[in-house]
Amino acid sequence: MYVEMKHINKNFGDYEAAKDINFGVEQGKMIALLGPSGSGKTTILRMLAGLEQQDSGDVVIEGEVVNDIPPGERGIGFVFQNYALFRYMTVYENIAFGLRVQKQDKKKIHDRVMELVDLVGLNGMEKRYPDQLSGGQRQRVAFARALAPRPQLLLLDEPFAAIDAKVRKELREWLKKMIKKVGITSIFVTHDQEEAVEVADEIIIINEGKLEQKGTPVEIYKKPKTSFVAQFIGTSAVLDDFSGFKGFEDLPKNNQAIVRPEFVEAFKSDNEKFKSLIPAAETGEITKIAFRGSYLELTLSVNGILLKTNRSLERRPVSVGEQMCVLVYRVYILDEEDANIHKNKLLKGVDIEAL
Amino acid sequence: MSKETNHIKAQERVAKEIPPKAEKNQEKKQKGFVPCLLIGISVIFFLIMLVFPLVEVIYRSLKDGFAAYKNAITASNTLSALQVTLIATLIAVAVNTLFGLCAAWLLTKFEFRGKQVLSTLIDIPFSISPVIAGLAYIMTFGRMGWATPLVEWLNDIFGTNISFVFSVPGVVLATIFVTFPFVSRELVPVMQAQGSAEEEAAAMMGAKGLTIFKRVTFPHIRWALLYGMILCCARAFGEFGAVYAVSKARGKTFTLPLEIDALYMAGSADSITQAFAVSSLLVLLAIIILVLKQVVEYRGKREQ
Numbered sequence: 001m002y003v004e005m006k007h008i009n010k011n012f013g014d015y016e017a018a019k020d021i022n023f024g025v026e027q028g029k030m031i032a033l034l035g036p037s038g039s040g041k042t043t044i045l046r047m048l049a050g051l052e053q054q055d056s057g058d059v060v061i062e063g064e065v066v067n068d069i070p071p072g073e074r075g076i077g078f079v080f081q082n083y084a085l086f087r088y089m090t091v092y093e094n095i096a097f098g099l100r101v102q103k104q105d106k107k108k109i110h111d112r113v114m115e116l117v118d119l120v121g122l123n124g125m126e127k128r129y130p131d132q133l134s135g136g137q138r139q140r141v142a143f144a145r146a147l148a149p150r151p152q153l154l155l156l157d158e159p160f161a162a163i164d165a166k167v168r169k170e171l172r173e174w175l176k177k178m179i180k181k182v183g184i185t186s187i188f189v190t191h192d193q194e195e196a197v198e199v200a201d202e203i204i205i206i207n208e209g210k211l212e213q214k215g216t217p218v219e220i221y222k223k224p225k226t227s228f229v230a231q232f233i234g235t236s237a238v239l240d241d242f243s244g245f246k247g248f249e250d251l252p253k254n255n256q257a258i259v260r261p262e263f264v265e266a267f268k269s270d271n272e273k274f275k276s277l278i279p280a281a282e283t284g285e286i287t288k289i290a291f292r293g294s295y296l297e298l299t300l301s302v303n304g305i306l307l308k309t310n311r312s313l314e315r316r317p318v319s320v321g322e323q324m325c326v327l328v329y330r331v332y333i334l335d336e337e338d339a340n341i342h343k344n345k346l347l348k349g350v351d352i353e354a355l
Numbered sequence: 356m357s358k359e360t361n362h363i364k365a366q367e368r369v370a371k372e373i374p375p376k377a378e379k380n381q382e383k384k385q386k387g388f389v390p391c392l393l394i395g396i397s398v399i400f401f402l403i404m405l406v407f408p409l410v411e412v413i414y415r416s417l418k419d420g421f422a423a424y425k426n427a428i429t430a431s432n433t434l435s436a437l438q439v440t441l442i443a444t445l446i447a448v449a450v451n452t453l454f455g456l457c458a459a460w461l462l463t464k465f466e467f468r469g470k471q472v473l474s475t476l477i478d479i480p481f482s483i484s485p486v487i488a489g490l491a492y493i494m495t496f497g498r499m500g501w502a503t504p505l506v507e508w509l510n511d512i513f514g515t516n517i518s519f520v521f522s523v524p525g526v527v528l529a530t531i532f533v534t535f536p537f538v539s540r541e542l543v544p545v546m547q548a549q550g551s552a553e554e555e556a557a558a559m560m561g562a563k564g565l566t567i568f569k570r571v572t573f574p575h576i577r578w579a580l581l582y583g584m585i586l587c588c589a590r591a592f593g594e595f596g597a598v599y600a601v602s603k604a605r606g607k608t609f610t611l612p613l614e615i616d617a618l619y620m621a622g623s624a625d626s627i628t629q630a631f632a633v634s635s636l637l638v639l640l641a642i643i644i645l646v647l648k649q650v651v652e653y654r655g656k657r658e659q
């Protein structure tokens with residue numbers, strides 16, 4: 001492990017902002033810290049950087065405990081949430097700051113700054129001040145500034161939060177490309193799961209100061225370990241009781257269940273493709289159809305339970321009030337802590353992936 | 356039915372749209388009247404409270420001719436008072452700039468217990484009568500004061516003969532006391548608004564305290580700092596009460612305001628004219644300060 005947090009605890013007064021946080025990051029990986037607002041993501045990042053001191057536990061970088069090493073000597077670059085660019089310095093001076101602090105010689109500094117300006121595509125803007133730049137350009141400066149002293153680890157706190165949705169997508173692809181190009185280990189904070197899934201090699205999910213799960217996006221998505229993760233990831237509907245549903249008759253009673261849109265299939269009873277699956281399906285009525293841009297979101301009422309599913313625009317049109325066959329492939333059943341996957345047992349032997 | 360109400364609403368809207376011109380005119384008239392009244396009140400107020408008295412000062416000071424004016428200003432008592440005033444102001448501004456910076460830094464960038472108390476303590480000179488401050492210094496440093504043995508001991512060690520009552524150092528001390536909130540009061544809001552993200556960014560890149568202050572913090576606060584220093588200066592020039600309590604020797608430890616008071620209290624026609632002549636000196640200092648303040652405010656605003 002390249003960067004490790006070992007049993008980190010942190011209290012603000014009597015508020016526990018981090019509870020026994022434990023994780024490691026491999027060199028060269030890009031990690032997302034994902035969690036709802038106030039869950040302690042920024043606090044974890046700041047403790048890694050040394051801007052906040054943990055109450056107990058160790059921060060380890062490259063095998064060395066860095067608890068007592070000041071922020072400037074940990075070899076970390078930090079991109080702040082609102083960039084925190086030096087307002088009274090030009091783009092050039094901002095990027096050069098870290099190098100000037102190290103008292104490198106002028107020529108070297110100039111070459112490095114120009115290299116970075118080139119890398120982030122801000123040629124010709126070196127003499128501008130931060131307030132003469134767009135949000136996206138500022139982010140690029142912040143990125144270049146953090147990279148200038150060649151840190152071993154890059155931390156980014158909500159790097160895209162201050163940027164409007166349209167540019168955000170573009171910018172995160174750009175950032176991912178840049179980070180891969182530089183080859184630096186990086187950890188970024190976000191509360192946008194789409195962002196985390198798209199950009200990160202691995203996701204760490206934080207809730208109320210606790211680490212819920214660490215894994216690749218696919219793992220987190222397919223095998224949520226805790227009930228929080230199961231509810232937090234994806235567009236999940238939480239149902240109070242799912243036992244009695246066709247194919248799920250022997251589920252434990254009175255446990256909450258999570259059904260995601262992609263776990264549900266709705267088809268017309270004359271559909272040839274799904275004909276063989278009709279015995280495993282319930283009937284439901286369409287109560288709502290919402291247009292979501294590239295697909296329709298159907299809400300179906302099945303025995304009083306509301307289920308959502310997405311329907312491709314290529315398929316036959318449907319209307320509100322129409323009776324459909326509703327097939328549920330699988331559900332997550334939640335107990336106190338864990339989320340367990342349960343498959344529709346009437347589908348045993350059917351190759352669902354082939355459908 | 357709903358269509359009908361819609362229709363009526365539309366009609367209402369149309370009906371409303373016709374008169375706005377008249378309404379607007381009325382509004383304009385009202386807008387014109389209120390500011391005029393306010394301007395009138397302020398102008399009358401300023402004339403009575405400020406302009407007439409100031410003109411009176413200049414007029415009175417020149418009543419006996421320019422030669423008399425020059426004599427009054429170059430009298431040894433006046434020159435001594437001017438010197439004491441300038442010394443006290445200079446030292447007070449220097450000390451309070453340093454103190455104000457430290458206090459503002461402490462209050463905005465650190466969390467500690469008793470922060471609120473400190474913040475309130477700094478404001479004390481605003482709320483306590485300066486005379487009380489002066490008297491308190493006499494109680495502390497005077498013949499009976501508890502700090503006197505300490506001062507004497509220090510004097511013995513350094514071979515000096517400094518006394519803090521009825522002396523120039525006492526005047527300086529009193530001036531420092533009445534002016535110490537100004538700089539920190541100007542700095543605190545600016546530094547609070549700035550937050551500490553930029554400083555943290557600098558620290559992440561390995562910059563140390565002094566570098567961070569010089570390169571990152573100072574550019575943010577320089578105009579507020581200068582503004583605070585100017586206010587501090589203005590207050591120091593004009594201070595009367597606190598200085599009055601610790602300064603008794605005319606021609607030695609008197610400041611300009613004390614000298615003016617002494618001249619005026621002497622009561623003869625000549626000395627009253629002299630009092631006004633010396634006053635005009637203070638007015639001149641005040642005008643210089645005002646101009647400086649305007650320049651600083653203007654530049655500070657433009658930079659933001």
Ligand SMILES: Nc1ncnc2c1ncn2[C@@H]1O[C@H](COP(=O)(O)OP(=O)(O)OP(=O)(O)O)[C@@H](O)[C@H]1O
Pocket residue numbers: 012013015017035036037038039040041042043044191
């Ligand atoms: N300096 C502080 N003093 C007291 N409480 C703090 C401090 N910093 C953070 N907290 C508290 O710790 C908790 C976690 O804060 P943190 O900023 O780490 O959350 P976050 O996950 O980054 O949230 P967001 O997504 O909104 O930025 C919050 O409840 C916050 O109020």
Ligand SMILES: [Mg+2]
Pocket residue numbers: 041042043
């Ligand atoms: Mg945060």
